[in-house]
Amino acid sequence: MARRRMFLDISCVDAARQRMRHVYDTFDTVCVQYSGGKDSTAVLYLAKEVHEERGLGPVKVIFRDEEMVSPAVVEHLEQVRGYDWVDMEWYCLPHGQEVWVLGRRDYTLLWSAARERLGRLVRDIPPWAITAEHFGLTREDAIPLPIDHYTMQGKRGRVAFLTGVRANESMIRYRSVVQKLHENYINRPYRLSKAIPLRMVKPIYDWTTDDVFKFISEEHNARYTAYYDYAAMSGANTRVGIPLHSVAARRLSDVISTEPEFFDNLYRAYPEIDAQRRLWGDFNVERLINSYALQGWDGVRRCVVENMLTPGRTTDAKRFVAEYRKKHTGDPFSYPIDHLVRTLLLNEFRLTSPSPVGPKTRSHKMRMAALQAAADADGLDLIDDKV
Amino acid sequence: MEIETVETVNLRPAGWRTNHVLRPDLLLMQRSVKEYGFMYPLVCRDDGTIIDGFHRWVVAQKLELSIPVRWVSCSTVEAMILHIVLNRARGQIVPKRLSTTLQALAATKQFTDVELMSTLNMTADEYDTLIDGTLIKKRKVKEHVYSRAWIPVESTGGEDIHIERPPTRDK
Numbered sequence: 001m002a003r004r005r006m007f008l009d010i011s012c013v014d015a016a017r018q019r020m021r022h023v024y025d026t027f028d029t030v031c032v033q034y035s036g037g038k039d040s041t042a043v044l045y046l047a048k049e050v051h052e053e054r055g056l057g058p059v060k061v062i063f064r065d066e067e068m069v070s071p072a073v074v075e076h077l078e079q080v081r082g083y084d085w086v087d088m089e090w091y092c093l094p095h096g097q098e099v100w101v102l103g104r105r106d107y108t109l110l111w112s113a114a115r116e117r118l119g120r121l122v123r124d125i126p127p128w129a130i131t132a133e134h135f136g137l138t139r140e141d142a143i144p145l146p147i148d149h150y151t152m153q154g155k156r157g158r159v160a161f162l163t164g165v166r167a168n169e170s171m172i173r174y175r176s177v178v179q180k181l182h183e184n185y186i187n188r189p190y191r192l193s194k195a196i197p198l199r200m201v202k203p204i205y206d207w208t209t210d211d212v213f214k215f216i217s218e219e220h221n222a223r224y225t226a227y228y229d230y231a232a233m234s235g236a237n238t239r240v241g242i243p244l245h246s247v248a249a250r251r252l253s254d255v256i257s258t259e260p261e262f263f264d265n266l267y268r269a270y271p272e273i274d275a276q277r278r279l280w281g282d283f284n285v286e287r288l289i290n291s292y293a294l295q296g297w298d299g300v301r302r303c304v305v306e307n308m309l310t311p312g313r314t315t316d317a318k319r320f321v322a323e324y325r326k327k328h329t330g331d332p333f334s335y336p337i338d339h340l341v342r343t344l345l346l347n348e349f350r351l352t353s354p355s356p357v358g359p360k361t362r363s364h365k366m367r368m369a370a371l372q373a374a375a376d377a378d379g380l381d382l383i384d385d386k387v
Numbered sequence: 388m389e390i391e392t393v394e395t396v397n398l399r400p401a402g403w404r405t406n407h408v409l410r411p412d413l414l415l416m417q418r419s420v421k422e423y424g425f426m427y428p429l430v431c432r433d434d435g436t437i438i439d440g441f442h443r444w445v446v447a448q449k450l451e452l453s454i455p456v457r458w459v460s461c462s463t464v465e466a467m468i469l470h471i472v473l474n475r476a477r478g479q480i481v482p483k484r485l486s487t488t489l490q491a492l493a494a495t496k497q498f499t500d501v502e503l504m505s506t507l508n509m510t511a512d513e514y515d516t517l518i519d520g521t522l523i524k525k526r527k528v529k530e531h532v533y534s535r536a537w538i539p540v541e542s543t544g545g546e547d548i549h550i551e552r553p554p555t556r557d558k
Contacts, residue, residue, distance in 0.1 A: 004542035007535045015536030168551050178539035209551055210531040217523050226483075232522035234484035256409065260481055264410040274411045 001272070003178040007207075012206045013215055019185060019203040020046050020162075024054070027199070031060040033352070034080070034088070036073040036226050037240040039164025042204055042212045045220045048085060059088040062151050062161065065129065066124050067110045068242050070255075070262050072122070079126075091151055092129040094139045096312070100246040101276045103345040104179045107310040108270070113139035120269045132320025148189050148198055153164040158197045160186070166212075176206040209238070225250060230258040244273065244362035246346060252276050265283055290343060293338035297325070304343050316350045324354040390428045390455050395448045398435045398456070403467050403491060405484040406474045408442040409550040431474070439468045439473045464495055471507055486517040493518060505521045 002195045008015065024030055032047050047059045063077060083089045092111050099106045108115075111131070115121055116139070125131060132139050135150055143150060152159060166184060167174040177184055185202045204212070206279060216222050231238045236254035243255050243266065255263050256277065292299035300321055308314040321340065328335040334356035343349050408416065420443070429440030437444055438459065447454040459470065467488055472478050492503060504514045516525055521531075 002542045002544055003539045004544075004546040005537040005548070006540040007537045009532040010536050012536045015534050019438065102511040168549055169550075170550060174548050174550070181541065184539050192500060206534065207536045208534050210526055210528055212532045213523055213526060213528045213532055214531050214533065217528060229520055230483040233516055233520065235485055238522070259483075260407040260409055267410050271411070277409075277411075 005178075010203070012208075012211055013219075015206065016046055016203045017049065020050050021373055023160050023162070023186070023201050023203070024050050024056075026158070027156040027158045027160040029060070031151075031155065031159070031161050031162045032060050033151075033161040033200075034061045034063050034077075035164070035240065036063070036069070036077045036080070037164065037223055038209070038212050038216065038228060038238070039204060039207075039371045041164075041222065041224055042207070042215050043162045043164045044080070044086075045216065045222055046203060048220075051085070054298045060083050061086050061088040063088060063145060064151065065126075066097065066242050067092070068097075068244060068266060069123070069242060070225075070227050070243075070244070070259055071265075072227040072230065072259060073225045073240050074224070078221070078229075089151070090126060090129045091147075092131050093136075093143050093147055093150060094132055095142045095147060095217070097242060098245045098313075099270055099273070100244060100249040101272050102279060103285065103288060104238055104245065104307045104309055105313045107312060109139075109140055109142055122265050122269045123196070134288060141282065145203060146191050148192050149196065152198050160199050160201045162203060163190075164212075165200075165202060167205050168208060173205075178204055187265050194197075194290060234258055244270065246348060249273070249276055250346075251281065252280065283346065289338055289341050292341045293336075295338060300337060300340060300344075305312060309343060317344055318351045320344070320354065327354050327356075388457060390457055392453050393456050394419075394453050395444060398429070398431055398437055398444055398454070400441050400444070401436050401438065401466070401470065402486040403470070405452055405471060405481060405488050406441075406479045407481045407484070408479075410444050413442060417443060417449065420446050420452070421450060425455050428457040428461055428515060430469070432463075432466050433458055433460050436463075436466060438470045455520070464492065475507065476523055482517065483520075486520045489514075489517050490520065539548055 005290055032040065032044050034044060044061065051057065051059050063081075069077075075092075081090065084086070094109050094111045094113075097108050097110050099108050111125060121362070123186055125288070130344055134145060135143075135153075137143060148161070151161075165173050165176065167177050169380065176187065180187070185205050188194070188204075189200050207215075212255050213224075216224055225240065228238055230236070231254070233258035234254075235250050236258050241249075242248060243252060243262075252263070252273065255266070263277070283341070292303040295302065304314060304317045304321065308317045321344075322334060323339045324343075328337070335354060336357060339357045340354070341356075425447070427442060429443060430438045431440075434436060440454075444451075444454060459466070459469070471485065471488065489503070489507075492498065493500070498506070500514065500518070503509075504511065507514075509517075519525070528533070
């Protein structure tokens with residue numbers, strides 16, 4: 001069943017406060033999953049309000065440090081960690097991450113001991129961090145269980161992690177908050193065992209970016225990371241996060257215009273990213289997609305061999321291609337080969353199922369033209385494009 | 388034009404530097420200096436403050452070379468302006484650093500806003516953003532009215548939701 005939004009007669013901030021009280025009423029332990037960005041900062045201050053209202057002491061904050069964090073964000077995180085009303089757990093756990101350069105996907109282990117020995121960590125591990133060693137593991141390999149399993153340790157009873165996810169950040173995020181009708185902002189984490197009583201909570205799901213900044217700056221006169229000011233000055237993207245995965249790496253120029261010294265730190269660890277900086281502006285990715293797509297399934301095979309640089313990525317890509325091929329057989333117009341190649345080269349596919357081409361894409365137009373041609377041949381009018 | 392060759396210890400970097408050469412390019416510069424030497428001089432104030440050529444000075448230090456310098460007799464404020472003009476003309480400025488230097492220049496009160504804009508060839512929008520230096524003003528957060536809350540309900544058809552797109556181009 002489709003969903004739509006029903007607007008209420010209260011502001012998003014008042015609604016978020018109600019949601020926060022409900023979460024504190026129904027969970028035994030509540031933690032803010034903090035990233036240093038604006039959205040989780042807003043959630044942090046919402047939690048602070050409840051803690052002050054109920055005399056709950058410091059707010060429990062969890063930060064999952066992914067090594068490739070902007071210097072301005074790290075500085076902000078260290079300030080937040082020092083607030084007397086914040087009790088922060090700072091995790092530096094080794095897990096896999098993609099390094100995407102001109103469509104080619106490589107893999108790196110964050111906080112890897114091997115890279116540390118070579119002096120090629122993007123940043124040093126902060127002395128106060130909780131590391132793999134604290135769980136009896138090493139930093140030679142990725143942690144064997146989902147990261148929430150580790151950040152959950154030591155938390156009592158039913159646990160809620162508050163996140164700054166907002167619906168209008170992406171369609172995927174929008175869908176994640178409209179699937180459920182009751183307590184739509186409380187979800188079970190993906191891939192985590194049902195036996196673990198953890199829920200992810202999205203109290204500000206209906207906020208816009210301006211709501212977030214207004215709340216932080218006017219209601220709490222609080223600081224946010226200086227990265228956003230740098231982004232405003234240089235016209236860059238206002239999202240903080242790992243800059244080398246397939247979507248973010250396409251905006252590597254934002255890193256250079258906001259914090260060029262951060263690019264230098266990344267370059268020390270991953271010299272191959274210089275090709276992305278120098279060539280992406282003129283790189284004709286459409287021609288590459290066409291060159292693979294025109295060769296049909298042989299082209300798809302070539303695309304996987306030439307662009308998935310690790311066995312893990314190759315396995316993921318093959319699984320995705322097999323699933324896509326099944327859908328293509330049933331509906332070749334909605335699942336055309338160029339859409340598959342585009343996804344393999346440009347988008348995240350590892351943990352997702354194939355999705356059909358969306359409107360306003362070339363494949364969609366081709367599909368509509370073919371349907372129109374078939375309808376014309378039958379002497380029928382195509383009423384709308386929602387066939 | 389008089390050019391003098393001096394030791395790197397006689398020069399010092401300026402605290403108001405607004406540019407940055409990325410590490411891969413700096414390594415390239417180092418290689419080129421090693422092979423061909425310095426092709427054009429640094430611009431420095433009489434007191435040794437580097438106005439233009441900080442990264443060549445870094446390379447010279449590393450390679451233990453002396454370096455050609457063109458001396459300029461000017462005040463600190465004039466040096467700051469010359470530095471910005473030379474680097475803007477080459478397109479090599481980091482906005483966050485330019486913002487700090489521009490704020491320092493404005494604080495000297497030696498120029499009006501219009502004079503600074505004209506000297507540095509800036510539009511009013513660019514000047515305003517850099518002199519304020521915060522996202523809050525740019526987004527006009529003060530005038531913003533909080534959105535209404537919403538909940539999802541079942542529907543026979545979907546609806547369009549506005550997705551906030553990043554401002555920079557994505558191919």
